[in-house]
Amino acid sequence: xxxxxxxxxxxxxxxxxxxxxxxxxxxxxxxxxxxxxxxxxxxxxxxxxxxxxxxxxxxxxxxxxxxxxxxxxxxxxxxxxxxxxxxxxxxxxxxxxxxxxxxxxxxxxxxxxxxxxxxxxxxxxxxxxxxxxxxxxxxxxxxxxxxxxxxxxxxxxxxxxxxxxxxxxxxxxxxxxxxxxxxxxxxxxxxxxxxxxxxxxxxxxxxxxxxxxxxxxxxxxxxxxxxxxxxxxxxxxxxxxxxxxxxxxxxxxxxxxxxxxxxxxxxxxxxxxxxxxxxxxxxxxxxxxxxxxxxxxxxxxxxxxxxxxxxxxxxxxxxxxxxxx
Amino acid sequence: xxxxxxxxxxxxxxxxxxxxxxxxxxxxxxxxxxxxxxxxxxxxxxxxxxxxxxxxxxxxxxxxxxxxxx
Numbered sequence: 001x002x003x004x005x006x007x008x009x010x011x012x013x014x015x016x017x018x019x020x021x022x023x024x025x026x027x028x029x030x031x032x033x034x035x036x037x038x039x040x041x042x043x044x045x046x047x048x049x050x051x052x053x054x055x056x057x058x059x060x061x062x063x064x065x066x067x068x069x070x071x072x073x074x075x076x077x078x079x080x081x082x083x084x085x086x087x088x089x090x091x092x093x094x095x096x097x098x099x100x101x102x103x104x105x106x107x108x109x110x111x112x113x114x115x116x117x118x119x120x121x122x123x124x125x126x127x128x129x130x131x132x133x134x135x136x137x138x139x140x141x142x143x144x145x146x147x148x149x150x151x152x153x154x155x156x157x158x159x160x161x162x163x164x165x166x167x168x169x170x171x172x173x174x175x176x177x178x179x180x181x182x183x184x185x186x187x188x189x190x191x192x193x194x195x196x197x198x199x200x201x202x203x204x205x206x207x208x209x210x211x212x213x214x215x216x217x218x219x220x221x222x223x224x225x226x227x228x229x230x231x232x233x234x235x236x237x238x239x240x241x242x243x244x245x246x247x248x249x250x251x252x253x254x255x256x257x258x259x260x261x262x263x264x265x266x267x268x269x270x271x272x273x274x275x276x277x278x279x280x281x282x283x284x285x286x287x288x289x290x291x292x293x294x295x296x297x298x299x300x301x302x303x304x305x306x307x308x309x310x311x312x313x314x315x316x317x318x319x320x321x322x323x324x325x
Numbered sequence: 326x327x328x329x330x331x332x333x334x335x336x337x338x339x340x341x342x343x344x345x346x347x348x349x350x351x352x353x354x355x356x357x358x359x360x361x362x363x364x365x366x367x368x369x370x371x372x373x374x375x376x377x378x379x380x381x382x383x384x385x386x387x388x389x390x391x392x393x394x395x
Contacts (some may be wrong), residue, residue: 162381169386171374180347180369187343188375250332254342261343 042274047308050301054294061290062231067118068283075276076209081177082205082269088262089216095237096259100217102227104196106145107137108166110189110264111157112202112271113150115173120278122203122271125151125213130201132156133215134164147189149268166193179261182268186261196223198260202267212273218260221252235260306312 002231012279111130113123145166148154154168169185191196199217203211207235228237242251335345354365376386 162378165378165381166375168378168383168386169373170376170386171372174372175370176368178368180350181373183343183347184371185334185375187341187347188331190341190343215380246333250336257342258346 021166042192047301047304048306050297053295054301056292056295057297061287061294064283064287067289068280071276071279071283073146075273075280078177078269078272078276079205082266082273085262085266089259089266092255092259092262096219096224096255098217099227100199100215101221102197102217102219102223104219105142105222106194106196107133107142108145108147108195108198109133109201110147110194110198110267111149111153112200112267113148113153114271114275115151117152118279118282119275120282122211122213122274122278123150124156126271127153127156128201129213129215131161133199133201133207134161139239145193147182147193151184172268177269177272179265182265183261186257186264189264190257190260196220200263200267202271203278205270205273205277208277211278216263218263221249221256224252224256225249 109130111126113126130146134146137144144164145168146157146161146164147167148165149169149172151170154170157165162278167189169188172181172185175181176210197220200213200216200218202216204214224237237248237252242248336342351369354362354369357365372388374386374388378381378384
């Protein structure tokens with residue numbers, strides 16, 4: 001991430017400024033910070049190096065500022081979509097409930113992440129939660145598989161969970177996100193993966209600075225039947241009248257597929273919002289960091305410049321006084 | 326789960342409810358008049374790359390990039 005890279009640059013720069021100059025090597029103690037003057041007779045590092053460093057830091061600052069603006073505008077566009085999509089799954093939760101504690105044999109964890117980087121820590125938190133879910137749901141007769149959306153989670157999960165991966169989907173954001181795209185995706189997942197419960201891990205967008213990782217659970221129709229017998233919210237399903245000559249089993253199947261599609265749509269949108277928001281704050285802090293670095297470099301530059309001028313003056317004057325006799 | 330009576334035709338043909346609703350939505354979109362029709366149809370393009378993994382090994386990724394089903 002840019003922030004960490006800039007900080008590393010700053011630390012790398014400090015030993016460069018200490019009196020081990022590129023131009024002339026005199027005897028100098030190695031452990032001097034750039035605040036000290038150094039022993040007399042040592043020429044300082046040339047101002048050219050400092051100037052180059054300042055130029056590159058300034059251009060990095062401009063880039064991160066621009067990225068922040070871009071992320072802010074993308075966020076605005078996608079935020080309204082995400083908030084409107086919340087109404088799609090809320091009736092489902094009201095009807096079928098969200099049971100994260102359901103105990104099933106075949107769990108599938110759908111991890112949603114971004115394709116692009118420089119967006120702070122949201123992808124790592126999603127992966128961490130997915131791994132936690134995997135651990136939570138492992139045991140005799142229970143298995144957990146991963147379905148991964150996005151390059152960033154793929155990179156992290158491929159490293160240690162290779163044999164549990166079922167599907168990997170990337171290049172999702174080439175076209176602007178729409179329900180059609182996500183529903184086709186959900187369809188592919190439903191066709192290729194056997195599941196009793198689908199747990200979708202994503203970052204819910206609460207505000208520009210807060211992204212909460214959340215898990216939404218979608219059950220397969222068989223499990224819904226099983227849970228309905230144990231009462232609770234699902235037990236009230238029988239009190240609904242079914243029109244149209246379909247059986248309860250068929251309706252449950254249709255509902256379950258549609259629920260998955262809606263929950264995926266909302267999850268993908270919310271994750272995209274969180275990604276843009278996280279990118280905004282990451283780029284903001286790296287611009288600020290670059291600004292701090294620039295201030296420190298300017299001070300060092302001026303100090304170096306003044307020291308070299310003073311040295312020159314001293315040489316001239318001592319040379320002149322030597323001539324006078 | 327025994328199904329009483331006939332399963333709907335699309336379920337018997339192997340489609341999920343999602344595919345069915347997408348096709349219906351596309352039919353509705355095609356009923357629009359210009360210029361809203363082209364707008365709606367460009368909005369609904371699908372593109373992603375999916376790769377199935379078996380036993381820790383990825384198979385060749387297939388790119389699913391199509392205009393909405395006709």
